[in-house]
Amino acid sequence: MNTPALRNIRSIDLRNGYVDLTHGSGGRAMAQLIRELFARHLGNPYLAQGDDGAVLPAASGRLVLATDAHVVSPLFFPGGDIGCLSVHGTLNDVAVMGAQPLYLTASFILEEGFPLADLDRIVASMAQAARDAGVPVVTGDTKVVERGKVDGIYISTTGLGVLRDGIAVSGAYASVGDAILVSGRMGDHGMAIMSAREGLAFESPIVSDTASLHDMIAGLLDAVPTVHTLRDVTRGGLAATLNEICQQSDVGMLLEENQIPVSSSVAAACELLGLDPLFVANEGKIIVICPPEDASKALQALQGHPLGREASLVGHVQTDPNHFVQMRTGLGGMRIVDWMSGDQLPRIC
């Protein structure tokens, strides 16, 4: 009978080590990576079950599932990184369904040769975001692919939540006459990524707005349970989000450009790069569509939360068989905000 070699292996080298293919092979190296890196940061009783999935308590009420792949480049950017972004992005997708997020899952695709120090930093950020949000990562998966077959790390997360009673929100529920609100400045995330990519420096640096919004949304829905539509304003920016809702709800919209909050540094960066802030992604902003009589209450609820202080009423829903999003410009003219316009900004999230 042979004595197996290396029963006592050394800890992984988080300072100078690299991901290699054995970390995804289902063997001992993978078990070690999970234990010494993932579980160390993300540790919670569900993850500690150590099985192929997590057993969770029964949940009362309708359930909500949302999922997102995160491929942002660069991995680290002003105000965040792919780790916290992968928590915020998916929690927000659950929250805009009117649900309280309860659990997250995470699956990682890693590149052979990726520095373990970077992975450690990313998972630590993810864990911090999950703790801040009060939503544990209960199960996960790790795959490793050969050098050059992935750009460092991609993270897919799925969120499970329970729908609040008495809430019915959908992109299909926007009604003619409804007020349209945004929870703050447009374009911060996308321009933070772009300025990191392009190496641009501004007087006041542009920082991503990446954040978990379910707490703000819970306060909003407490105050205004009549909200018709909630949507986080991510890829494609305000333009894509509103156009999508117009299609879903068979309506049109009229926006007031003057009322749409944009920071001066984002406006300047957009001008420099030939972009329009309305087409630029956010990771910590929502739009809220509600009956006009509840608009001021909604605005108050948003502005009462630290993440919604600059919320603004930006327009209203109108009849339009063409589903156009129109905008009264700062100069008093009218234009259509189409979602075809604007440059492509790949890998913004």
Added chain:
Amino acid sequence: MNTPALRNIRSIDLRNGYVDLTHGSGGRAMAQLIRELFARHLGNPYLAQGDDGAVLPAASGRLVLATDAHVVSPLFFPGGDIGCLSVHGTLNDVAVMGAQPLYLTASFILEEGFPLADLDRIVASMAQAARDAGVPVVTGDTKVVERGKVDGIYISTTGLGVLRDGIAVSGAYASVGDAILVSGRMGDHGMAIMSAREGLAFESPIVSDTASLHDMIAGLLDAVPTVHTLRDVTRGGLAATLNEICQQSDVGMLLEENQIPVSSSVAAACELLGLDPLFVANEGKIIVICPPEDASKALQALQGHPLGREASLVGHVQTDPNHFVQMRTGLGGMRIVDWMSGDQLPRIC
């Protein structure tokens, strides 16, 4: 007021078209890809809600979540492809927790330039697998990255299920004296992938065993609710799976090599490539660990299902402070089946 160009765009060209960056940009091209490709195949009332997540009915009982990233190479292999594999792999992770899978989510990372015809074929296969399993894909996400930043397509899926009443299975529950069963031949999936990669041809071609096992598992648990441990035998093969359970349960195991089913073509291919079938992945096989007095009932339940016809009792759990998996070889000797051994087989799932 400008008239937006191209309000009426042509259908996407599923025969000769390619994925481009606009398909991931959150704009109209993405909406079109979702509608004309993803929704066409995967269509169900939950997906048709068209929001950032899916609202699902309340579920009674404890919940189970499992997630898996799928990076298999090649994308199409004898017996399956990354599409059906991404359904089977995750449903099996839910099922081996003792749960009935109810819903799936899917997130896609696509390479710029990936043929839409291949994507169509993969999503069709995914949809067929989901229909066969009776588990709909209720929500999803699509990202596109630049050429060379992903190898065609990666798919992460998450499964949600409800735990059956009166069932308590875990890798931590294997007890000394318990019987160890496998549900069929070992190594088919891994060797199907390897022979596709290496261009090997055998007299009888090796076909992946990729399949959804929750129906077979439900029958098993009906017959033998006392099952202690269930695990699908994927990455790292039987060796890794059993070693992991030995660690979790603080036990050792003794296997009988003669009793472990391996097809002659897999045995031959393994010999040729210098691999051991015990270290090779499966995608349609489980191990079952149960009290010895229930072993024959469990064997009968497995063998009564089309996916378990060649199930076999392969060993038992024993006391071992070293957590060794030992094996009595065909020649009557003893060896340790360590999970360090065996070549790396990256991207097997």
